[in-house]
Amino acid sequence: MTLDHDILVWFSKSFGLFYLLAMSLVVLVYAYWPSNKKPFEHAAQAILQDDDKPYRG
Amino acid sequence: MIAQLTKNERQVALLILLALAVVGIAMAAGGRHDPFGAHGALVLLAAIVGSFAVISGYYAPEPPESRLDSYYDDPSKAGIILAMIWAVIAMFVGDWVAWLLVNPNLTFDAGWASFGRLRPVHTSGVIFGFGGNALIATSYYVMQRTSRARMPDQLTPWFVLLGYNLFCVIAATGYLMGVTQSKEYAEPEWYADIWLVIVWVAYFVLYLRTLARRKEPHIYVANWYYLAFILVVAMLHIVNNLAVPISWGSAKSYSLFSGVQDAMTEWWYGHNAVAFFLTSGFLGMLYYYMPKRAGRPIYSYRMSIISFWGITFFYMWAGSHHLHYTALPQWVQSLGMTFSVMLLIPSWVSAGNALMTLNGAWHKVRDDAVLRFMMVAAVFYGLTTFEGSFMAIRPVNSLSHYTDWTVGHVHAGALGWVAMITFGAIYASVPWLWKREAMYSARLVEAHFWLAVGGTVIYVFAMWNSGIIQGLMWRTYNESGTLAYSFVDSLVAMHPYYIARAVGGLFFLLGAVIGLYNIWMTIRTAPQAAPETAADRPVLAGGAVLQAGE
Numbered sequence: 343m344t345l346d347h348d349i350l351v352w353f354s355k356s357f358g359l360f361y362l363l364a365m366s367l368v369v370l371v372y373a374y375w376p377s378n379k380k381p382f383e384h385a386a387q388a389i390l391q392d393d394d395k396p397y398r399g
Numbered sequence: 400m401i402a403q404l405t406k407n408e409r410q411v412a413l414l415i416l417l418a419l420a421v422v423g424i425a426m427a428a429g430g431r432h433d434p435f436g437a438h439g440a441l442v443l444l445a446a447i448v449g450s451f452a453v454i455s456g457y458y459a460p461e462p463p464e465s466r467l468d469s470y471y472d473d474p475s476k477a478g479i480i481l482a483m484i485w486a487v488i489a490m491f492v493g494d495w496v497a498w499l500l501v502n503p504n505l506t507f508d509a510g511w512a513s514f515g516r517l518r519p520v521h522t523s524g525v526i527f528g529f530g531g532n533a534l535i536a537t538s539y540y541v542m543q544r545t546s547r548a549r550m551p552d553q554l555t556p557w558f559v560l561l562g563y564n565l566f567c568v569i570a571a572t573g574y575l576m577g578v579t580q581s582k583e584y585a586e587p588e589w590y591a592d593i594w595l596v597i598v599w600v601a602y603f604v605l606y607l608r609t610l611a612r613r614k615e616p617h618i619y620v621a622n623w624y625y626l627a628f629i630l631v632v633a634m635l636h637i638v639n640n641l642a643v644p645i646s647w648g649s650a651k652s653y654s655l656f657s658g659v660q661d662a663m664t665e666w667w668y669g670h671n672a673v674a675f676f677l678t679s680g681f682l683g684m685l686y687y688y689m690p691k692r693a694g695r696p697i698y699s700y701r702m703s704i705i706s707f708w709g710i711t712f713f714y715m716w717a718g719s720h721h722l723h724y725t726a727l728p729q730w731v732q733s734l735g736m737t738f739s740v741m742l743l744i745p746s747w748v749s750a751g752n753a754l755m756t757l758n759g760a761w762h763k764v765r766d767d768a769v770l771r772f773m774m775v776a777a778v779f780y781g782l783t784t785f786e787g788s789f790m791a792i793r794p795v796n797s798l799s800h801y802t803d804w805t806v807g808h809v810h811a812g813a814l815g816w817v818a819m820i821t822f823g824a825i826y827a828s829v830p831w832l833w834k835r836e837a838m839y840s841a842r843l844v845e846a847h848f849w850l851a852v853g854g855t856v857i858y859v860f861a862m863w864n865s866g867i868i869q870g871l872m873w874r875t876y877n878e879s880g881t882l883a884y885s886f887v888d889s890l891v892a893m894h895p896y897y898i899a900r901a902v903g904g905l906f907f908l909l910g911a912v913i914g915l916y917n918i919w920m921t922i923r924t925a926p927q928a929a930p931e932t933a934a935d936r937p938v939l940a941g942g943a944v945l946q947a948g949e
Contacts, residue, residue: 366709369709381617382701383696385615385618388615390690390695396467
């Protein structure tokens with residue numbers, strides 16, 4: 343049996359660290375990517391508009 | 400309700416109900432005297448009542464094409480009323496079991512009235528009945544508005560809402576009959592679990608279909624939280640409930656897991672139920688209703704995204720802190736502990752983001768009890784997540800675990816955060832949904848607010864005191880190295896706090912009753928020159944909105 347307890351522990355302690363760091367990085371880059379600023383601000387404002395109807399175009 | 404369905408949808412509804420009736424008959428026949436048979440009769444009854452409703456409206460004229468010019472809100476309305484009814488029932492049962500702990504003789508020598516059976520009626524009733532219905536109702540509302548698209552059809556939202564409530568009823572009646580698989584917050588047996596999977600997948604698909612029709616390029620962050628709630632709860636529910644029934648005619652099943660694996664699976668489920676049912680979903684609520692009610696955009700949209708992924712990544716690993724000092728390997732406990740502490744960051748970012756959104760609108764918080772519900776919810780969210788991270792640290796847990804401190808912590812979250820944000824969102828949506836100027840009585844909203852805050856504070860302080868006394872008594876040794884207090888000594892010490900807790904719970908229950916009455920009267924009062932748009936207009940329209948701090 344190669345997939346024993348020690349290997350799993352080693353895997354979760356090493357790989358887990360790196361993939362969580364990588365995912366955090368992706369999220370931070372996405373959140374702060376300059377061209378994303380506009381859509382984010384639009385989205386935050388858009389919910390405050392009050393025409394309570396679906397848009398049918 | 401049936402008149403809003405198209406001909407085709409009415410036919411599909413009848414087919415679904417027919418299938419449900421067949422399942423009910425099979426369950427009743429196969430189950431015989433087992434509670435499984437009783438549940439079969441219940442399913443059959445639900446199918447018959449549903450069929451009568453559909454047939455009675457079957458020949459009503461088809462809904463006009465003009466329906467597509469408005470959002471489909473009737474399921475949201477029904478969901479809100481159901482949520483409030485569940486709130487009153489389940490909080491009543493909660494207070495009942497609180498008094499049962501004060502005076503254990505109150506069981507009338509009846510099995511169904513024992514603590515072990517009533518307690519899950521309370522927990523499932525408030526979490527799934529009240530919280531779940533509120534989440535479904537508000538998610539329908541929010542996903543349509545933020546997508547600027549109507550739901551794709553009229554039948555699926557009703558299937559999800561009513562099917563979900565059938566699950567809740569099966570769960571609660573099952574507990575009273577002694578049907579449980581003994582997994583905390585996952586007590587319903589295999590057949591109820593399978594039914595919930597069907598309903599839940601329909602819910603997920605409905606959400607995605609609505610989002611696919613969206614006219615906004617970016618999916619607003621509230622939808623991310625709602626979607627995480629739906630998706631992850633499906634995942635948790637399926638894995639934790641993997642079980643083999645002892646026969647097709649029996650309610651009893653055996654879990655696929657045993658021993659420490661079972662414990663770990665259960666608390667992976669249990670803590671993520673806290674994370675994705677009681678946090679993620681309600682954060683979705685917060686990120687829509689709070690900006691809307693305050694008339695201000697969320698303070699930092701970026702932070703809402705970052706904390707979303709923080710909460711999603713971290714919570715998944717935190718469950719093992721429920722199993723400190725058990726047979727679970729030490730490193731798994733440490734992993735859970737570490738992630739629980741890290742969770743403080745995205746949690747406080749969310750709470751701070753909510754409070755900063757209100758910064759500049761404090762006069763509205765002062766004047767408007769609805770917004771104040773949401774503000775208090777954000778404060779309790781911050782407090783409870785701090786407390787939770789702290790309690791997950793192993794040495795702290797050695798004092799707090801198995802004591803009332805845990806109960807206090809859970810209720811700080813459930814009453815202070817989940818229920819407060821829900822009441823805020825419900826009070827905000829009721830006038831919007833029923834096209835009323837405002838709630839029937841602002842003073843009753845105010846009364847509910849103070850009863851809820853007062854009840855929560857009394858409850859939580861009682862349990863903090865009781866829990867810490869309990870924890871200390873259980874670890875106090877005398878000179879000869881034996882325990883200084885017996886377990887009964889600690890019970891006697893807890894008695895006054897149990898009375899206080901039951902009184903606090905009673906306050907909270909009274910608030911919910913007042914809320915239900917107020918909502919009912921709002922609906923019954925004829926609209927005065929019904930305004931087309933939502934009741935609360937934002938202060939500034941167009942682009943010139945202040946962006947505090949941005």
